[in-house]
């Protein structure tokens with residue numbers, strides 16, 4: 001066995017309340033619009049990177065399955081950047097980072113495990129690449145800005161998982177990406193009553209991955225242009241205010257509308273991208289029926305590029321929400337039927 005140095009880190013997924021969908025630069029992985037997310041601590045990727053001197057090539061294993069690195073250029077993008085930075089550091093060694101490991105002859109052996117289904121629209125690549133970047137950061141003593149950039153090179157939304165709590169990923173406008181960054185808006189304990197419930201409606205892989213899907217949207221959707229210029233900037237301002245003032249109803253309504261607009265631009269893509277399934281629509285109907293029933297916005301849904309649902313509610317509403325999910329899901333009833341069935345005994 002050759003000389004080894006290794007590090008293990010665990011990083012949560014993040015769920016976007018205002019969605020990223022579309023790039024302004026595919027090489028540098030720069031988004032077209034700002035997005036805002038919340039990290040979900042219980043859903044995590046745990047990643048170990050070993051630096052080994054006796055391996056023939058880099059390797060990545062996710063949930064026990066070997067990744068074909070020839071088909072996944074995003075890993076090479078991260079690896080190349082880490083190697084470039086490590087070599088540069090050795091060259092610039094006047095101030096001497098003697099603790100950083102040498103990169104010559106070293107291969108990366110990576111093992112990652114997630115505690116949730118991957119490729120099903122639960123931001124698995126976000127947690128995975130954030131964990132990868134974080135582990136490289138620990139091994140090579142990289143600063144936070146560099147770790148955020150390496151995570152982004154792997155998967156755009158991953159850069160939001162490098163920070164915890166509520167995170168604002170700012171698209172910036174500079175061609176070199178120098179003003180594209182992530183900032184923390186609030187830590188998770190800023191809003192201790194806020195809870196997320198993930199409803200898995202399918203563990204299947206999605207038919208069209210996010211990267212390809214958003215490329216098609218950028219090429220063909222006119223609604224996306226309207227969203228980027230006229231909708232997202234105002235939503236970000238209002239959402240930031242709702243977060244700082246812990247205004248659940250405003251956060252919930254912006255989140256649901258933004259999820260719906262994401263899926264609208266997906267349908268406006270040619271050919272259309274359909275990520276939601278019947279169970280997703282059933283959940284959407286249930287949430288609106290619940291909010292109508294209570295005469296206040298007590299729960300919100302959001303969907304990424306897949307049919308699985310992330311629900312948000314404050315802690316006092318969680319027992320009611322769980323009781324309703326158990327009673328009405330899965331169900332063959334239409335959302336209208338849910339409304340009729342939503343009797344007082346369940347909903348109180």
Ligand code: 2P0
Pocket residue numbers: 015016018019020021029035123125126154155156157158210211212262303304305
């Ligand atoms: C988001 N999604 O903001 C949005 C909402 C999915 C729907 O970011 O091409 O896997 O690697 O940058 O990050 C999923 O896109 O795509 C995503 P790439 P990524 O969370």
